[in-house]
Amino acid sequence: MARDDTFTPFTGPRLLLAGLLLGLTNFMVVLDTTIANVSVGHIAGSLGVSTTQGTWVITSYAVAEAICVPLTGWLAGRFGTVRTFIVGMIGFGIFSVLCGLSTSLTMIVAARIGQGLCGGPLMPLTQTMLLRIFPREKHGAAMGLWAMTTVTAPILGPILGGSISDSWSWHWIFFINVPIALLCIFGALRLLVPAETLKQKLGIDTVGLVLLVVWIGALQIMLDIGREHDWFEDPTIIVLALVALVGGALFIAWELTEEHPIVDLRVFRHRGYVVAVGTLSFAFATFFATVVLIPQWLQGSLGYTSTYAGYATAFTGMGAVIMSPIVPRLMKRYDPRALVCFGILWLGLSSLLRVHWTSGADFWSLAFPQMVQGFGMPFFFIPLTTIALAAVQQEETASAAGLMSFLRTMGGAIGTSLSTTLFANNISVARSEMVGRLNEDTTVQALQGNGFSPDQVRAAVEQLVTQESSALAITHMFLLGSIIFVVAASAIWLAPRPKRLPPPGAAH
The missing domain is CATH 4.10.860 (DNA Excision Repair, Uvrb; Chain A)
Incomplete structure (x- = not known):
């Protein structure tokens, strides 16, 4: 990317306001990756589609965002970093409005694709501009701000999504982006224009x-x-x-x-990069699948509102916030591969804790594994990114980071699609097995002996089968997830131990 060498980093109130503006932008974009997770039921019901189809709202955004991430460097170099940022914010705000106004599945999926295409470059651009406007000696603080918004946004996403969907309407989980987008556009025009980078005539x-x-x-x-x-x-x-x-x-x-x-596949000649990215893709796909499935199960089978489903799932972020500043210090003393292995095995442990969930589980039985999982996430993400980027040559870092982000996001989207299909199939299998047993004469006679009419017997059996088959299906998914985590944790040892650290900020 072309850079104006005469530019002087900001200082004083301008630096503070610009930093907060970029942090808010990053927070909003990351928030939109999770805010719809607990609202899928509301959206599907409102649009008259199945819950499985409702998950397209999540996967369409993720895929569009993933496709656009590799274009970020070209867009910033061709049109300027600040100009690309402002246009992306304008598009993100417009498509947020269209998401909220959607009256059909086709319309909301199309709007979410537009939102992902516009929002994809914003996350790396906020990082780029933070490093540009902050003096070099304060780059650590800039990346701390960026990392904190990246970590906290997924925590608040389910809570905000659930509260807004229950209290107002699911449409408002998209409408709330509009005032934030307007504020960020106004702030960028007033504060960030002097930090614009030079434009180049780049081919694509x-x-x-x-x-x-x-x-x-x-x-x-x-x-x-x-x-x-x-x-x-x-x-x-x-x-x-x-x-x-x-x-x-x-x-x-x-x-x-x-x-x-557009995607430099030549970085795959490095064994450490291949192993790290493969481990990241499989582990993140498994992790993100649970992030999508758990709220659906809580709302569809246990009768949780979107708000309380958001509270239960948001506990994951607590452990992540606590451990995020600690893991980088541990990386100076221990082999990053050991930290990655520990982190992924920890995710597998949290998945095993969920295998014992039942339809009668209370709130804290459901929330506790979420909290446990959060402590392992920084051990998984931070050292793994370092291993991947340290394996490539210095001049390949930007391409490798973009490709890694693309594959991670695609892994989450593909994992969501496969897991929702497998979950539905597991429900069908469990249901067919349970119906035959519960409809046996002894079961029917026991219910009729307690005063149930034939219609009431059928209704009671139907309710019990629906609830218990979904509970069995979700626990089977967690068991499969724990196995994948163990395989991924073992695979990281195929990578060589990194001999250097990637450039400052690259690991984010």
Whole structure:
């Protein structure tokens, strides 16, 4: 990215206000990755679609954001960092309004894609501008501000989403972005314009971008609608699978031979990077799947409101906030691979604690594993990012960081799609097994002996089967998740121990 060497970092009140402005922007964008998680039930019910279809609201945003992240460097270099930031904020605000005004699943998914495309560059841009406006000796404080907003936003997301959906309407989880976006746009125009970077006439890998959108889009649509279309029994799914397969192969071939690729796949020649990114993708996909499934189960089977589902899931952030400043210090004394292994195994432990959940579990039985999980998250994210970026050459750091962010976000989206499908299938299997047993003569006779009419017996059996089959299905998902975490924790030892630290700020 071109940089005006005559620019002098901000000082005094201007630095404080600009730093808070960028922190608020980052907070808002990260918040939108989790604020809709506990509101899926409200959104699906309002639009007349299934809960599985409702999760498209989450996956569409994640996929669009992932696709746009690799473009951030090109956009900032071509149009200027501050200009790209302002245009992104304007688009984010407009699409937030459209999300809130949506009256159909198609409309809200399209608006969420637009929101993700505009919001994708904002997160790395806030980091870039914080490092630019802060004096070099204060870069640690700048990254501390950025990291804190990144960690705290997912904590407040479920709480805000649940409270707003229950107290007002799910539409307002998107409308609340508008005044924040307007404030950030106004603040950027008044404060950040002097920090604008020089523009360059940069070419863009158009073919690579088109192939990326095509194969990722086809893959995600296939995963989202596969279950409803009976997977490969439907020609539509077969076509989508072929498009994803052929498009992915062409994308890899093109990017490996393009002089200025949109995604630099050549960084995969480094063993440490491959292992770290693979571990990150699988572990994050498993982690994010639980983040989406738990609120659905709490609301759909246990009768939790969106607010209390948000409270139960938000406890994850408490441990993460406590441990985030401690883990970087431990990295100076211990092998980062050992810290990653410990962190992922800790996530596996928290998943095993959930295997014992039942339909009669109280609030603290549900919240405690969330809190336990939070303590392991910094051990997982921070050293793993360091291992990945330390494995590549200095000049490849930016490309490697962008690709890693892309794969992490895609992992979360794919994990969500696969887990919701597997969860629904597990419910169907458990239900079919339970119905046969509960409809046996002894069960029916016992209920009728307690004064139940035949209709009441059928209703009681139906309610019990629905509740218990979902409980069995969710615990099976947690057991599978714990196994994946153990495999991922073991895989990190295939990476060499990093011999250097990545540049300041890169690990974020």
